Amino acid sequence: MTQDDSIGEFEIPNDRAIEAERGQPVRLGRKRDHTRDAAILDASLDVLAEVGYDGMTMDVVAARAKAGKGTVYRRWSSKAEMVLDAVARMEDNEADLERLPDTGTLRGDLVAMIRPSSLVESERRLKVMAGLASMMSRHQELAEAGNAAVVEPWVGALRVLMQRAADCGEIPASADVEAVSQVIPSMAAYRVFIQRKPFDRDFLVSLIDGVVLPALRPGPVAAEPAPRSPTS
Amino acid sequence: MTQDDSIGEFEIPNDRAIEAERGQPVRLGRKRDHTRDAAILDASLDVLAEVGYDGMTMDVVAARAKAGKGTVYRRWSSKAEMVLDAVARMEDNEADLERLPDTGTLRGDLVAMIRPSSLVESERRLKVMAGLASMMSRHQELAEAGNAAVVEPWVGALRVLMQRAADCGEIPASADVEAVSQVIPSMAAYRVFIQRKPFDRDFLVSLIDGVVLPALRPGPVAAEPAPRSPTS
DNA sequence: CATATGCGGAACGAATTAGTTCCGAAACTT
DNA sequence: AAGTTTCGGAACTAATTCGTTCCGCATATG
Numbered sequence: 001m002t003q004d005d006s007i008g009e010f011e012i013p014n015d016r017a018i019e020a021e022r023g024q025p026v027r028l029g030r031k032r033d034h035t036r037d038a039a040i041l042d043a044s045l046d047v048l049a050e051v052g053y054d055g056m057t058m059d060v061v062a063a064r065a066k067a068g069k070g071t072v073y074r075r076w077s078s079k080a081e082m083v084l085d086a087v088a089r090m091e092d093n094e095a096d097l098e099r100l101p102d103t104g105t106l107r108g109d110l111v112a113m114i115r116p117s118s119l120v121e122s123e124r125r126l127k128v129m130a131g132l133a134s135m136m137s138r139h140q141e142l143a144e145a146g147n148a149a150v151v152e153p154w155v156g157a158l159r160v161l162m163q164r165a166a167d168c169g170e171i172p173a174s175a176d177v178e179a180v181s182q183v184i185p186s187m188a189a190y191r192v193f194i195q196r197k198p199f200d201r202d203f204l205v206s207l208i209d210g211v212v213l214p215a216l217r218p219g220p221v222a223a224e225p226a227p228r229s230p231t232s
Numbered sequence: 233m234t235q236d237d238s239i240g241e242f243e244i245p246n247d248r249a250i251e252a253e254r255g256q257p258v259r260l261g262r263k264r265d266h267t268r269d270a271a272i273l274d275a276s277l278d279v280l281a282e283v284g285y286d287g288m289t290m291d292v293v294a295a296r297a298k299a300g301k302g303t304v305y306r307r308w309s310s311k312a313e314m315v316l317d318a319v320a321r322m323e324d325n326e327a328d329l330e331r332l333p334d335t336g337t338l339r340g341d342l343v344a345m346i347r348p349s350s351l352v353e354s355e356r357r358l359k360v361m362a363g364l365a366s367m368m369s370r371h372q373e374l375a376e377a378g379n380a381a382v383v384e385p386w387v388g389a390l391r392v393l394m395q396r397a398a399d400c401g402e403i404p405a406s407a408d409v410e411a412v413s414q415v416i417p418s419m420a421a422y423r424v425f426i427q428r429k430p431f432d433r434d435f436l437v438s439l440i441d442g443v444v445l446p447a448l449r450p451g452p453v454a455a456e457p458a459p460r461s462p463t464s
Numbered sequence: 465c466a467t468a469t470g471c472g473g474a475a476c477g478a479a480t481t482a483g484t485t486c487c488g489a490a491a492c493t494t
Numbered sequence: 495a496a497g498t499t500t501c502g503g504a505a506c507t508a509a510t511t512c513g514t515t516c517c518g519c520a521t522a523t524g
Binding site for chain 1: 282283284285286287359361362363364365366367368369370372375378379383407408411412414415417418419421422425426427428438439441442443444446447448449450451
């Protein structure tokens with residue numbers, strides 16, 4: 001700054017000075033529209049669920065989000081980074097799993113977790129996982145993001161419900177809560193992308209009544225059943 | 233045939249005539265080496281398990297099998313057909329699942345199915361499935377081939393063991409054998425390509441003792457546990 | 465021996481696609 | 495008003511890969 005600078009200019013710092021001070025750049029020009037971020041990431045997840053990582057092209061994603069590719073690449077430097085971000089942010093929108101039911105019985109709680117909206121959302125997430133599957137074997141970070149966003153919150157919620165039932169004495173303390181809480185998510189994945197059967201309320205209820213609750217039920221304590229003679 | 237044809241020519245037909253009659257062409261030239269088929273399909277499965285369908289290139293498969301691409305395309309008209317054949321033929325090599333153990337107890341049978349060679353083979357098959365996953369959502373035929381080759385024989389073997397135990401009265405007739413027989417394969421898939429933890433004997437034994445056998449165990453018959461008051 | 469096919473390998477053509485660049489218009493700062 | 499950045503959209507570049515074709519050699523029939 002020159003000697004001619006007025007005091008006024010010195011006392012009322014310009015935006016560049018503010019930027020330098022606060023580390024929050026006040027940039028010239030049109031501001032970035034951050035609602036486009038969500039639109040692009042959402043389009044990514046849709047395409048991912050439909051055709052998988054390798055079948056997904058940036059042109060299709062941009063077109064579906066009604067965005068130019070320049071807008072996409074201004075935000076993420078590559079397809080891989082965009083997908084990673086899309087998967088990571090799925091984790092945030094899980095209001096369902098935060099407020100757990102408390103009906104008085106474990107069965108009531110498990111059944112109460114089945115709501116039409118969560119069925120649709122869970123199926124979409126499972127399909128996203130399937131779309132990532134072949135990529136996950138090569139990309140460790142992506143596998144962890146997928147697990148953290150799709151499966152782990154679900155397992156965690158079920159574990160809390162089961163642990164609470166164990167603490168209340170509704171199920172025996174010896175129950176393997178850690179293993180059983182993985183049964184529903186893993187069999188859901190098996191059903192959605194191997195069996196390709198509908199992921200609906202009936203399926204989950206029969207899983208709860210046919211596998212989960214029986215596995216947690218108190219049983220003969222250390223009463224080894226007598227071996228039958230081999231049925232040769 | 234003309235009137236000049238000798239009787240000899242008529243009675244000893246040439247190879248072309250044999251071909252026409254039997255529909256088994258007797259072709260000129262070097263014969264196709266069918267041991268190359270297996271080498272190429274095996275290389276396909278290896279590459280498929282490593283990098284997935286879309287990451288797999290025909291050049292790499294041919295090179296790994298020490299074959300030229302011409303040799304490959306003489307056998308299958310496209311990458312998709314080759315992979316479909318490779319997956320379908322996996323189904324045949326399942327000697328393990330044919331001769332089921334019969335130890336006298338269900339637990340003994342289930343544990344007896346865990347052998348080092350079957351662990352390795354199962355893990356490879358699960359990785360092949362993972363490599364196909366994103367493709368399966370688009371290609372119905374491939375999804376069915378994968379299921380028939382990898383999962384269904386495994387589920388089927390477990391179902392037989394469990395059904396036999398039910399018939400012998402070792403487990404209650406009310407047990408949901410159909411659902412429980414899917415637990416081990418689906419949780420194995422979950423472990424291998426989502427959790428990415430080792431697929432070993434300890435995992436399977438703890439699954440048998442922590443989930444499968446408890447779920448099949450006789451329990452309080454229609455004894456609804458008293459609801460606790462919600463833990464508000 | 466003449467002819468025809470299969471072999472591994474390399475080169476080639478066509479199509480796809482990640483990522484870049486440019487356009488005109490809109491929105492923001494100075 | 496002037497300058498700067500973002501926007502959607504289109505054109506472009508460079509790399510990859512499927513599938514074909516050709517080569518020289520091996521192996522089969524006639």
